[in-house]
Amino acid sequence: MPVELEIVRVSGPPAGVRPGQPAQGEMPFAVVEGEVLTELPRDLYIPPHALRVFLEAFEGPLDVLLYLIKRQNIDILDIPIAEITRQYVRYIDLMRELQLELAGEYLLMAAMLAEIKSRMLLPRPETAEADEEDPRAELVRRLQEYERYKKAAEDLDRLDRLERDVHLAAAELVDRKIVNLLPDVSLEALLLAFKDVVERAEMFAHLHVQREPLSVRQRMSEILSRLQATRSFVEFPRLFGRDEGRMGVTVSFLAVLELIKESLIEIVQAESFAPIHVRLAGQDEFPAAELKRAHE
């Protein structure tokens, strides 16, 4: 397939390629059958597949325009719109001929260029020169904006990075001990769980029973635990600490009453006026003789 001279005779490498700098960071313009293509062959004839790769490497209409501007050393602030439009349209046609998938953005750009071209042809009123914007202004802004990020991408690609330029140092940890921490629980989470479970119980099971204050419940646990530890009789008065005060004694007394009511403890008195003893309920293995012994 013959290709027009204009396209073939590329004066410089495509934008973004730095000749004579085969640095690691260099982005190849294209790779054709395993070979890195950093500039167009200068032959009069380009094999269609190479041309295809060349054209496919463009990142969109702005990239094509930047390429056309750069290779002709055109000042981006003074783009000869008619000429650039002609070249651009020729590229688009070529892409179409090669049946490249042509993104809609390419055609939109062609339309935009045509519009700028026609506005450039209109005579600009001298008086309004200051306010009248150059019809190319928006295009120039977009080209520059794209160019700065294209350059930023190249800069980014040149930074020393892991995997390619930077190798991490690591030493072997032979006997690694996994230390498992236990989950944390906030008091708030605990309280909300309690609220939920009680509300659920009230709703579905209609459990409405008033219970003792927590101080009594705690004392119940303590008394039970103490009786559990001794597994024997304990003198009733010993359940009351001397230092717990009147309020503490009341709590202990309520706890003992509740424990009796729940049949968790038994009160035993060997004979009238003998000291009262307390033991865990259901401990029949303790013979009464033992109580006598404990008493003596």
Next chain:
Amino acid sequence: MNETQLRNIVEAALLAADRPLGLDQLQALFEEHERPPRALLRTALGELEAGFADRGIELREVASGYRIEVRKQFAEFVSRLWQERPPRYSRALLETLALIAYRQPVTRGEIEEVRGVSVSTQIMRTLEERNWVRIVGYRDVPGRPALYATTHEFLDYFGLRRLEDLPTLAEIRDLDDPNVTLDLGVPAGAETRAPVDAEEPDGHEEIRALHE
């Protein structure tokens, strides 16, 4: 290439490789014209080892070659890098713990009755292993079910001095009210606590349970 360079290349390679390196592999790091003989590499390895003497790492020869390891004496510290928090406790566990706290001494069956679903053995075991609950007795009914209560460790963990520092159900319900803030982070020895519940047992009338 001088000795220091050689030593540094060997050090860098051993630390960058994710496997032990033998002498052959170390030689393969160099282009043919500058490839050090094995004896020189051994010298470099010896120097490297000597240089590690008062450092956090050491050189070890294992079956497939040389590698650099963390010194054993620092392994304990370094292991803490992988401390893992297990997933959070389940709702079921929190509810069980809460019921034990508020209803103690209480059997598993009684907890199940309030919750409406069974309580797994795993939950009870977790709570016991954490030392938050313990068995304080057995109810004198068929099967003699264990009675659970909370522990001192439970109080310590949640920053409570006494069980009655736990808010009442009415107070908990106010938690949903954004205008009410509950002093939950009870510091040990806080002096501004409400009077003990025994004085005003009515304050807890909202705490309900199953047994009449």
Next chain:
Amino acid sequence: MNETQLRNIVEAALLAADRPLGLDQLQALFEEHERPPRALLRTALGELEAGFADRGIELREVASGYRIEVRKQFAEFVSRLWQERPPRYSRALLETLALIAYRQPVTRGEIEEVRGVSVSTQIMRTLEERNWVRIVGYRDVPGRPALYATTHEFLDYFGLRRLEDLPTLAEIRDLDDPNVTLDLGVPAGAETRAPVDAEEPDGHEEIRALHE
């Protein structure tokens, strides 16, 4: 614990961790009663760095903390350890990444506007899978497009501590201001090279503004 021990533990931890470690993570290596203050850790890091001066490795601070790397001058040798080539990234991916890095938080539509072409879903997915970018919010416009920003891992990967360490963005020239020197991004050494951007760090200001 003396200074040598502290330095050795820090060295061992940095070499054993598979990620950079910040001061917080270094402190977490120690039990509370022996936890070194941050100033002491900084001293230990300084000593470590000094000790590496004539060795094959060096200490570097990146966004997520400190890590130990092979010295650049030895990278050539070390890279021979691996057969496979490091990953390359397409221009489309790098341009998209650059736009997110310099313009964050930014929507995909805004990226497409600058690049003049659509950004493939595959590219966004790759960037997210590599943990280089993430969604940080949604712009409050119709469609609520996702706002992308870069991550610490992005900075770590490119060896940066902060966004401000990114190369400076080229400046935009105005049509009305013909006196500004041309910067066509031509190859180094070309006579039309503009003065270095560092003189007018516009790009940095833009990034700093993001942090405010």
